[in-house]
Amino acid sequence: MAATLPKIPVIHAPQTAEVLARTPPLDAAARERLKARIKRLLREQDAVLIAHYYVDRDIQALAEETGGYVSDSLDMARFGHTHPATTLIVAGVRFMGETAKILNPEKRVLMPSLDAECSLDLSCPAEQFIPFADQHPDRVVVVYSNTSAAVKARADYVVTSSIAVKLVEHLKRQGKKILWAPDKHLGDYIRNATGADMVLWPGSCVVHDAFKADGLAALKREHPDAAVLVHPESPAGVIALADVVGSTTQLIEAARRLPQQKLIVATDNGIFYKMQQAAPGKIFLEAPTAGRGATCQSCAHCPWMAMDNLQAVAHVLETGANEILVDEAVRVRALVATQRMLDFAAGLKHSTAGDA
Ligand code: 13P
Ligand code: SF4
Numbered sequence: 001m002a003a004t005l006p007k008i009p010v011i012h013a014p015q016t017a018e019v020l021a022r023t024p025p026l027d028a029a030a031r032e033r034l035k036a037r038i039k040r041l042l043r044e045q046d047a048v049l050i051a052h053y054y055v056d057r058d059i060q061a062l063a064e065e066t067g068g069y070v071s072d073s074l075d076m077a078r079f080g081h082t083h084p085a086t087t088l089i090v091a092g093v094r095f096m097g098e099t100a101k102i103l104n105p106e107k108r109v110l111m112p113s114l115d116a117e118c119s120l121d122l123s124c125p126a127e128q129f130i131p132f133a134d135q136h137p138d139r140v141v142v143v144y145s146n147t148s149a150a151v152k153a154r155a156d157y158v159v160t161s162s163i164a165v166k167l168v169e170h171l172k173r174q175g176k177k178i179l180w181a182p183d184k185h186l187g188d189y190i191r192n193a194t195g196a197d198m199v200l201w202p203g204s205c206v207v208h209d210a211f212k213a214d215g216l217a218a219l220k221r222e223h224p225d226a227a228v229l230v231h232p233e234s235p236a237g238v239i240a241l242a243d244v245v246g247s248t249t250q251l252i253e254a255a256r257r258l259p260q261q262k263l264i265v266a267t268d269n270g271i272f273y274k275m276q277q278a279a280p281g282k283i284f285l286e287a288p289t290a291g292r293g294a295t296c297q298s299c300a301h302c303p304w305m306a307m308d309n310l311q312a313v314a315h316v317l318e319t320g321a322n323e324i325l326v327d328e329a330v331r332v333r334a335l336v337a338t339q340r341m342l343d344f345a346a347g348l349k350h351s352t353a354g355d356a
Contacts, residue, residue: 005201005202006128006132006201006202008123008124008128008182008201008202008203009122009123009125011119011122011123011206013119013206013297013298013303013304014303014304015297015298015303016297016298016299016301016302016303016306017299018303019303019306019307020306023309023311023312026310026311031058031310034310034311034314035058035062035065035310037314038062038066038310038313038314038317039062039065039066041314041317041318042066042068042089042317045087045317046085046086046087047085047086047087047088047089047110047317048066048067048068048069048080048083048085048087048088048089049062049063049066049068049069049089049091049313050063050068050069050071050076050079050080050083050088050089050090050091050092050100051063051068051069051070051076051091051092051308052070052071052072052073052076052091052092052093052096052270052305053070053071053072053248053252053268053270053271053273053274054092054248054268054270054271054301054302054305055091055092055270055305055308056091056270056306056308056309056310057270057273058309058310059091059112059308059309059310059313060270060273060274061273062310062313063091068089069083070273070274071249072160072161072162072247072248072249073092073095073096073099073145073146073160074145074160074162074163074247074341074345075249076090076092076096076099076100077096077099077100077103077145077338077341077342078342078345080100080103080104080107080109081100081103081104081342085107086106086107086108087107087108087109087110088100088104088107088108088109088110089110089111089112089313089316089317090109090110090111090324091111091112091308091313092111092116092305092308093116093117093118093121093146093302093304093305094111094114094116094117094118094121094304094324095118095121095145095146095147095148096145097109097110097111097324098148098149098324098326099145099152099158099338100324101149101324101325101326101331102149102152102326102331102334102335102338103335103338103339103342105326105328105331108320108323109323109324110316110317110320110321110322110323110324111308111316111322111324112307112308112309112312112313112315112316112322113304113307113308113312113322114322115304115307116304116305116307116308117304118146118205118302118304119203119204119205119206119207120144120146120147120182120183120203120204120205120233121146121147121148121151121182123182123201123202123203123204124143124147124148124151124181124182124201124203125148126148126150126151126153126154129151129154129181129182129201130150130151130154132179132201133154133155133179136179136199138177139176139177139178139179139199140156140157140171140176140177140178140179141154141155141156141157141178141179141181142155142156142157142158142159142164142167142168142171142178142179142180142181143155143157143158143159143180143181143182143337144158144159144160144161144164144180144181144182144183144186145158145159145160145341146182146183146205147181147182149326149327149330149331149334150330150334151181151182152333152334152337152338153330153331153333153334153337154333155334155337156337156340157171157337157340157341157344158334158337158338158340158341159341159344160247160341161186161231161232161233161246161247161248162246162247162248162249162250162345163341163344163345163348164186164190164232165190165193165194166344166348167344168180168190168193168194168196168198169194169196170344171196172194172195172196172197176196177196177197177198177199178196178197178198178199179198179199179201180198180199180200180201181200181201181203182201182203183201183203183204183205183233184200184201184202184203184204185204185205185208185209185232185233185234185235185236185239186232186233187200187201188200188236189232189236189239189245190232204233205233206297206298206302206303207233207267207268207298207300207301207302208231208233208234208235208266208267209233209234209235210289210296210297210298210300211230211234211235211238211266211287211288211289211300212238212288212289213235213237213238213240213241215287215288215289216228216238216241216264216266216287216288217241218288219264219285219287219288220241220264223262223264223285225260225261225262226260226262226263226264226283226285227243227244227254227258227260227262227263227264228241228242228243228244228263228264228266228287229242229243229244229246229251229254229255229263229264229265229266229267230242230244230245230251230266230267230287231245231246231247231248231251231266231267232245232246232247233267234266234267238266238287242266243258244258248267248271251265251267251271251275252271252274252275252278253278255275255278255279255282255284256278256279260282261281261282261283262282262283262285263275263279263282263283263284263285264285264286264287265284265285265286265287266287267300268300268301268302268305269286269299269300269301270301270302270305272284286300287300
């Protein structure tokens with residue numbers, strides 16, 4: 001019999017608007033000067049900038065201009081692992097920097113902000129997760145990449161949303177039962193897609209959990225010609241209204257591929273930078289979130305991703321601040337499940353857009 005689900009910590013996420021207001025905006029000339037300074041520092045420090053789709057578009061553009069990379073969490077890990085630079089500047093949230101360090105202990109990994117957390121990671125503290133996993137010795141432990149190194153160290157597999165369904169299908173074919181953490185919506189989606197026997201940790205993403213099915217249904221009625229693209233961290237009612245459910249890269253690919261000129265998107269709006277590149281001329285609409293207007297919490301933009309800005313990138317390059325360090329014993333154990341993720345992904349044929 002499955003053990004009772006743990007009572008997870010209440011997450012007090014900062015308001016995205018407040019985070020953004022902490023750093024005064026730069027005028028065009030100051031932004032260009034700062035970008036030039038960062039380019040020089042990247043060269044001097046033998047550093048490469050690796051950015052997630054959800055961060056500030058100036059950082060994404062700079063990563064592209066300097067031979068760095070903009071992608072999802074799986075590809076960020078792959079890129080950092082194979083790039084020859086000795087310093088990785090990981091512009092994203094903490095688990096992405098930790099994954100880079102787990103894979104590259106010899107490299108210096110710096111992040112623009114050490115406060116850039118993730119509600120999924122925070123909802124799954126290792127002190128609670130490890131005893132819970134110990135209560136399920138008959139289950140393969142599969143954790144989402146959005147977790148701490150200590151949680152990854154207790155896992156059999158790490159996955160991202162781009163390969164989660166495929167990995168669980170693979171495990172199910174081997175007759176395995178699964179303990180999944182920490183995102184309950186993604187876990188529920190995978191369980192429905194695969195029919196696998198899964199126990200789900202009850203975590204959620206503060207950004208995706210805020211998308212509302214009734215608001216989305218109303219927006220669809222207003223724009224019957226639009227296709228709906230949904231990240232599977234969203235609630236089941238929102239997923240049910242989707243034309244395409246997929247990881248961030250899969251949603252960008254769908255935006256390019258679909259015939260519709262108008263797309264309603266239920267994920268962090270930082271993704272619009274790459275979606276607009278992939279599908280120039282198309283119209284992108286944000287899926288509605290809870291409490292739109294004055295009371296909206298994240299407004300479809302992750303408050304922790306919003307902590308990364310150009311000023312912070314320059315600061316860490318200049319000072320060496322915000323280095324990510326992972327306890328070596330934890331790192332070695334976390335590497336096993338993380339390397340399995342990379343090996344499994346490498347073994348898959350080019351992933352099909354629309355899968356998650
Ligand atoms: P990806 O793995 O698709 O990059 O998503 C990470 C994330 O944090 C989604 O909210
Ligand atoms: Fe975590 Fe959600 Fe932010 Fe992604 S968008 S980093 S899952 S809080």
